[in-house]
Amino acid sequence: MQPTACPEPAEGAQAVGQRVERPASPERGERRHNPMNKKILLLFLLLALSNLFAADHQWVLKQSTLTYHVSHPLHQSEGVSHAARGKGICHEGQCDFLIAVPVKTFDSGDSNRDLHMIQVTRGAEYPMVTVRTRLPESASASAAVKADIEIQFAGQTAHYQQVSFELVTQGSETRITGTIPATLTDFKIDPPSLLTMPVKNEIPVRVEMTWSPQ
Numbered sequence: 001m002q003p004t005a006c007p008e009p010a011e012g013a014q015a016v017g018q019r020v021e022r023p024a025s026p027e028r029g030e031r032r033h034n035p036m037n038k039k040i041l042l043l044f045l046l047l048a049l050s051n052l053f054a055a056d057h058q059w060v061l062k063q064s065t066l067t068y069h070v071s072h073p074l075h076q077s078e079g080v081s082h083a084a085r086g087k088g089i090c091h092e093g094q095c096d097f098l099i100a101v102p103v104k105t106f107d108s109g110d111s112n113r114d115l116h117m118i119q120v121t122r123g124a125e126y127p128m129v130t131v132r133t134r135l136p137e138s139a140s141a142s143a144a145v146k147a148d149i150e151i152q153f154a155g156q157t158a159h160y161q162q163v164s165f166e167l168v169t170q171g172s173e174t175r176i177t178g179t180i181p182a183t184l185t186d187f188k189i190d191p192p193s194l195l196t197m198p199v200k201n202e203i204p205v206r207v208e209m210t211w212s213p214q
Helices: 035-050 111-120 137-141
Strands: 057-072 075-081 085-091 094-102 128-136 144-153 156-170 173-180 205-213
Touching: 057 094, 075 111, 085 205, 094 137, 128 137, 137 156
Parallel strands: none
Antiparallel strands: 057 075, 057 085, 057 205, 085 094, 094 128, 128 144, 144 156, 156 173, 173 205
């Protein structure tokens, strides 16, 4: 049964004794949805829908460690994230993989450095790093594979051809390791400076991922 709406009070006046309905305050402890999680979910939903009727089988990313390395004349630093999520959809001998990781999840051990990294990479405007690649389904039985990689980061898209990865299969899980030879200029990022000296252009990204069939 629908509640009956109370009549509105006359303009400029309120009836004596009339009860005014006020919007209910949000309940304490109400869960707020993280917009970052929504973006990640949307990426994988789009991939799943595009292959819904074609997939022979799927892979899911179980564990990951992504590490970028920055070199400066005075010091070296690394940022690590374990927050990547990924999915692979296989059909007719080919598997399409999508990996996504929030920029803000990379931790270098220095909060000021991490905040500056988000600023120079335009992380507020482009909060996600997404990686796409296609591999032959038979690659899971190999000890090594070369893959063409597409990365969207800082509002730019970069392509890396024939990146080498090593594969180790234990039981049903496959561990993939390799290094993507990324650079700052690939994504039109101005090199940050310390004491007037900029960091090097090269920012290689070490990839360690464990995949499992779903």
